[in-house]
Amino acid sequence: xxxxxxxxxxxxxxxxxxxxxxxxxxxxxxxxxxxxxxxxxxxxxxxxxxxxxxxxxxxxxxxxxxxxxxxxxxxxxxxxxxxxxxxxxxxxxxxxxxxxxxxxxxxxxxxxxxxxxxxxxxxxxxxxxxxxxxxxxxxxxxxxxxxxxxxxxxx
Numbered sequence: 001x002x003x004x005x006x007x008x009x010x011x012x013x014x015x016x017x018x019x020x021x022x023x024x025x026x027x028x029x030x031x032x033x034x035x036x037x038x039x040x041x042x043x044x045x046x047x048x049x050x051x052x053x054x055x056x057x058x059x060x061x062x063x064x065x066x067x068x069x070x071x072x073x074x075x076x077x078x079x080x081x082x083x084x085x086x087x088x089x090x091x092x093x094x095x096x097x098x099x100x101x102x103x104x105x106x107x108x109x110x111x112x113x114x115x116x117x118x119x120x121x122x123x124x125x126x127x128x129x130x131x132x133x134x135x136x137x138x139x140x141x142x143x144x145x146x147x148x149x150x151x152x153x154x155x
Contacts, residue, residue, distance in 0.1 A: 042110075042112045042114070042121065043109075043110045043112070043121045043123075043135065043138075043139030044110045044111075044112065044139070045110070045137070045138060045139060047110050047111045047112065048108065048109065048110050048111075048123070049108070049109070049111055049120075050106060050107065050108040051076065051078050051083070051106070051107055051120065052078060052104070052105070052106045052107075053076045053077050053078035053079070053104070053105070054076070054077050054102065054103070054104055054105075055074045055075070055076060055099055055100065055101050055102065055103040055104075055105060056074075056075040056076065056077050056082065056101060057074065057075040057101055058072065058073075058074050058098075058099055058100060058101065059072075059073050059074075059075070060072060060073075060090055061073055069089055070089065070090040071086060071087070071088065071089055071090065072087045072088060072089070072090055072093040073085060073086055073087060074087065074099055074105075076105070076107060076120075081118075083118055083119060083120055084114070084117075084119045084120070085107050085109065085119070085120045085121075085122050085125075086109075086114070086119060086120070086121045086122060087099075087122050087125070087134060088122075088134050088141065088143055089143065092143035096132055097127075097130050097132060099125070099127065103127055104127070105125055105126060105127045106125070106126040106127075107120055107122050107124070107125050107126075108122070108123050108124045109121050109122040109123045109124075109135075110123070110139060121135075121139070122134050122135070123135040123136075123137075123139065
C-alpha cells in the first residue's frame, strides 16, 4: 500500500512537471513569434523605396496587436500622394529628435498595405543633417533590446 502511494506521488509530480515545461515552452515560442510579427510589421525588403515630402501631422496610434503599445506615425505629403509613415513605439521615439508638422523629410522604408491602404514602414528618416535610423537593412527595429542597453549604461 505504501509503495502504491509513493508511485502515485512520483507519477503526479512527473506529470505536473512535464505539463509545466510544455506550457512554458509553448508560451515562450508563441510570444517570440508574436513579438517578431509585431516588430516586423510586414516590412518587405523587396518594396523598399525613398520618398520626400512635408510632414502634415504627427499622430500616436495604438498598435494593431497590442492596444497598450502606442506607435508614432507621420502623415507625409509628397508630390504624388499623401501617405502614412509608421515610425516606431512612443517610448523609443520620445528619446529621439522629434518631428513636427511642416518638417521637410526624406523617408526610406518598405511600402506596405495597412488596413487596406498604402503606408510606409520607415527604416530611416532624414531631416536636414539629422538621420534617424529606425530599422536595419532587413527591417528589424533598432529599438529591439534598446531599453535593456540603455538601462545597463545608466547603472
